[in-house]
Amino acid sequence: MPEFDVVVVGGGLAGMRAALEAQRSxxxxxxxxxxxxxxxxxxxQGGINAALSAxxxxxxxxxxxxxxxxxxxxxxxxxxxxREAPDRILELDKFGVLFSRTPDGGIAQRPFxxxxxxxxxxxxxxxGHNLLHGVYQQCVRSGLAVFEEWFVLRLVTGDRGVNGLVxxxxxxxEIATFAAKAVILATGGYGRIYSRSTNALVCTGDGAALAxxxxxxxxDMEFVQFHPTTLLGSNILISEAARGEGGHLVxxxxxRFMARYAKNAMELAPRDIVTRSIQTEINEGRGIAGxxxxxxxxxxxxxxxxSRLPGIREISMDFARIDPIEEPIPVxxxxxxxxxxxxxxxxxxxxxxGLLSAGESACVSVHxxxxxxxxxxxxxxxxxxxxxxxxxxxxxxxxxxxxGLEVARREEEMRxxxxxxxxxxxxxxxxxxxxxxxxxxxxxIFREERTMRAGLERLYLLREHxxxxxxxxxxxxxxxxxxxxxxLKNELLVAESVALGALAREExxxxxxxxxxxxxxxxxxxxxSMATLRDGRLSLSYKSVTLGRIPVKERTY
Amino acid sequence: xxxxxxxxxIDGQNGRYETFEVDVQPGMSVLDALFDIRxxxxxxxxxxxxxxxxxxxxxxxMINREPRLACRTQLSTIGKSKGLGLRPFTPxxxxxxxxxxxxxxxxxxxxxxxxxxxxxxxxxxxxxYRKIKPWIDARVEQxxxxxxxxxxxxxxxQYTNCILCAACFGACPVCxxxxxxxxxxxxxxxxxxxxxxxxxxxxxxxxxxxxxxxVPGCQFVYNCVKVCPKQVAPAKAIGKLKSYIS
Numbered sequence: 001m002p003e004f005d006v007v008v009v010g011g012g013l014a015g016m017r018a019a020l021e022a023q024r025s026x027x028x029x030x031x032x033x034x035x036x037x038x039x040x041x042x043x044x045q046g047g048i049n050a051a052l053s054a055x056x057x058x059x060x061x062x063x064x065x066x067x068x069x070x071x072x073x074x075x076x077x078x079x080x081x082x083r084e085a086p087d088r089i090l091e092l093d094k095f096g097v098l099f100s101r102t103p104d105g106g107i108a109q110r111p112f113x114x115x116x117x118x119x120x121x122x123x124x125x126x127x128g129h130n131l132l133h134g135v136y137q138q139c140v141r142s143g144l145a146v147f148e149e150w151f152v153l154r155l156v157t158g159d160r161g162v163n164g165l166v167x168x169x170x171x172x173x174e175i176a177t178f179a180a181k182a183v184i185l186a187t188g189g190y191g192r193i194y195s196r197s198t199n200a201l202v203c204t205g206d207g208a209a210l211a212x213x214x215x216x217x218x219x220d221m222e223f224v225q226f227h228p229t230t231l232l233g234s235n236i237l238i239s240e241a242a243r244g245e246g247g248h249l250v251x252x253x254x255x256r257f258m259a260r261y262a263k264n265a266m267e268l269a270p271r272d273i274v275t276r277s278i279q280t281e282i283n284e285g286r287g288i289a290g291x292x293x294x295x296x297x298x299x300x301x302x303x304x305x306x307s308r309l310p311g312i313r314e315i316s317m318d319f320a321r322i323d324p325i326e327e328p329i330p331v332x333x334x335x336x337x338x339x340x341x342x343x344x345x346x347x348x349x350x351x352x353x354g355l356l357s358a359g360e361s362a363c364v365s366v367h368x369x370x371x372x373x374x375x376x377x378x379x380x381x382x383x384x385x386x387x388x389x390x391x392x393x394x395x396x397x398x399x400x401x402x403x404g405l406e407v408a409r410r411e412e413e414m415r416x417x418x419x420x421x422x423x424x425x426x427x428x429x430x431x432x433x434x435x436x437x438x439x440x441x442x443x444x445i446f447r448e449e450r451t452m453r454a455g456l457e458r459l460y461l462l463r464e465h466x467x468x469x470x471x472x473x474x475x476x477x478x479x480x481x482x483x484x485x486x487x488l489k490n491e492l493l494v495a496e497s498v499a500l501g502a503l504a505r506e507e508x509x510x511x512x513x514x515x516x517x518x519x520x521x522x523x524x525x526x527x528x529s530m531a532t533l534r535d536g537r538l539s540l541s542y543k544s545v546t547l548g549r550i551p552v553k554e555r556t557y
Numbered sequence: 558x559x560x561x562x563x564x565x566x567i568d569g570q571n572g573r574y575e576t577f578e579v580d581v582q583p584g585m586s587v588l589d590a591l592f593d594i595r596x597x598x599x600x601x602x603x604x605x606x607x608x609x610x611x612x613x614x615x616x617x618x619m620i621n622r623e624p625r626l627a628c629r630t631q632l633s634t635i636g637k638s639k640g641l642g643l644r645p646f647t648p649x650x651x652x653x654x655x656x657x658x659x660x661x662x663x664x665x666x667x668x669x670x671x672x673x674x675x676x677x678x679x680x681x682x683x684x685x686y687r688k689i690k691p692w693i694d695a696r697v698e699q700x701x702x703x704x705x706x707x708x709x710x711x712x713x714x715q716y717t718n719c720i721l722c723a724a725c726f727g728a729c730p731v732c733x734x735x736x737x738x739x740x741x742x743x744x745x746x747x748x749x750x751x752x753x754x755x756x757x758x759x760x761x762x763x764x765x766x767x768x769x770x771x772v773p774g775c776q777f778v779y780n781c782v783k784v785c786p787k788q789v790a791p792a793k794a795i796g797k798l799k800s801y802i803s
Contacts, residue, residue: 034613034615035679037613037720038606038607038608038613038614039613040613042608043610043613089702090699094695094696094703095693096692096695096750096755098695098717100710101705101707101710102705103707105705105707126717129612137691137693171672171673200607200608201608201609207715219771226637234609234610236609237610238611311612314787318629319611319629321631424663429597472599472600472601474600474601475601475673477672477673478603478672478674480595480600480603481595
């Protein structure tokens with residue numbers, strides 16, 4: 001049985017940054033269900049925030065982030081995020097990331113939504129790609145042990161905390177244990193529980209489900225970010241950078257409608273506001289063909305589009321046959337980011353000794369009810385590093401009890417064998433589609449009690465229905481049908497936690513908008529929701545928000 | 558639309574072609590069609606995927622005898638574009654029963670061992686990548702941002718766009734005939750690091766580039782340039798390295 005000090009689950013930016021850090025003093029393994037370079041971090045486009053300029057400040061970055069979060073973010077965590085940002089950007093520069101430059105050779109920065117200063121560093125509009133490759137290259141340099149296409153089935157915990165995990169090797173079907181003194185979950189978000197999502201197909205909330213089942217809490221799960229501009233049809237992300245560089249949003253009447261919703265910030269209001277504005281235009285009959293609005297870039301000129309936005313031009317041409325130099329891009333809102341996640345403290349620890357989380361899978365919380373563009377890449381590298389450091393420290397003081405691992409492995413072998421042998425054959429794909437439709441229709445951009453109650457019923461029915469799900473594939477090797485089955489099972493659990501949190505939060509805050517409770521209610525709901533699993537049932541409790549630096553105020557742009 | 562798909566067990570055993578009929582919807586990509594087949598007809602069909610937006614590099618495969626990303630290949634364009642004009646070599650000329658007029662032919666990427674169906678073993682590809690030491694030597698002592706003038710950045714930007722999908726590796730006749738050859742992607746990264754103003758090991762890089770399995774192996778067939786979904790132009794990078802060596 002392989003034994004490690006630290007096992008990192010997830011090969012995106014947060015996971016790799018954590019592994020690099022822990023590896024300085026520990027024996028580390030990185031496990032990922034896809035090759036690290038196939039992780040969703042690589043799809044991030046617009047940039048990464050840091051107060052680098054002499055006229056910008058860490059305080060200003062902190063203020064914008066807290067205000068953007070609709071005051072739900074924990075202010076101590078936000079301060080760490082913003083304070084660490086300049087050093088982490090410098091580190092990425094040392095790692096070889098090619099940030100776009102100013103004419104005098106410095107790091108260029110562009111304006112982004114909800115920010116009082118142009119503080120978003122970027123590599124054209126392929127920032128995530130450049131960061132992912134840069135950090136991966138340093139992992140290659142360090143000789144990190146990477147176990148790719150290993151899908152984690154279960155965390156193994158004992159009386160004194162986490163002891164390791166059981167994972168399934170997709171290419172061969174082998175089920176193996178990994179003993180660990182500390183485990184870091186860096187598994188990304190749960191976007192694929194929605195039908196219209198910018199997320200990679202692999203973003204199925206596996207880490208959240210693993211953590212819940214191991215006894216950890218999920219925090220603020222009802223806060224789901226819908227990005228204003230996703231490409232009509234495929235819902236591939238069209239970066240906020242397009243608006244940061246001067247793009248306009250226009251309805252069917254040719255009107256720049258943002259003037260009616262955020263007259264100062266216009267297209268660069270925070271995402272929750274722009275998303276609701278677009279959806280309102282569509283709902284009130286001023287959408288185009290009833291389902292989208294136009295993102296106009298034609299006035300920016302060919303040179304700017306080619307140098308600053310080459311990626312979104314490629315995407316428009318490849319996936320919609322449209323050249324944004326000539327024509328507007330048809331866009332609609334779509335699920336984009338999971339603000340909620342595994343509850344952790346500012347050292348990235350859960351309540352379970354030795355179990356940590358970082359990146360989109362975690363909820364520290366630095367994004368609160370609404371994340372600002374450019375802060376998610378930042379979170380991955382800031383808290384990835386912190387998670388790696390904490391895990392390394394914990395590993396020195398913990399002796400895992402490896403006794404339970406083999407039992408867990410045999411149980412998982414039986415369980416996966418049962419799935420493959422199951423005679424039930426109702427389609428996993430059909431149920432997955434029903435889940436996505438339920439979440440989009442009943443827990444989408446605009447929410448209300450009646451539709452959410454109906455949605456929760458749909459989810460409970462689906463959970464029952466899932467008992468009849470089966471797969472045809474009996475192969476041991478590359479049984480991706482088996483993986484899809486387990487992913488859907490994870491998603492059902494995660495979706496229920498989103499639904500419960502959304503139904504219970506009788507207010508509107510950030511991305512969570514209740515048509516039946518359109519105002520923010522600080523008295524009742526300036527608090528984090530916490531979902532836990534006990535005896536197979538999810539239950540909710542609440543935790544106070546860490547305030548104290550920035551006074552809670554009304555949020556206008 | 559009919560899809561003729563190569564099937565095979567682990568190590569490519571029991572290789573055969575199977576035909577599936579897919580009800581094509583507007584906006585469907587080859588990747589969407591593969592999912593449709595897996596969801597409705599045969600859930601044992603193996604293929605890799607992740608982003609579905611041509612940024613992650615998971616789904617390179619042979620589509621109508623041309624290495625392409627399945628997610629980026631729209632069904633509406635199949636048979637309508639004039640093709641990439643690749644110089645043929647063995648895997649592209651392997652005889653197959655295939656009605657070019659009515660069927661889309663889907664095969665695993667050439668030059669890498671097949672694991673199962675359309676999933677290939679990428680080990681050789683990533684070994685070549687590691688061989689060129691694909692990193693900037695991060696110095697702890699560096700206290701300030703590197704100064705990189707816009708033209709210096711522009712010189713390497715094209716080569717930073719590589720997503721390591723291996724389409725070029727699959728399209729390269731030298732990768733087919735010479736099992737030692739590092740291939741277009743790895744050498745393209747070699748140039749990306751050599752031409753970076755932060756590069757501190759240029760001499761060593763030139764030594765690596767001069768190895769028989771590196772730059773001298775390239776025959777400038779340009780298939781790599783034609784198939785690259787990110788317009789990286791590996792052969793151009795290799796040409797530059799060649800000029801540095803000589």
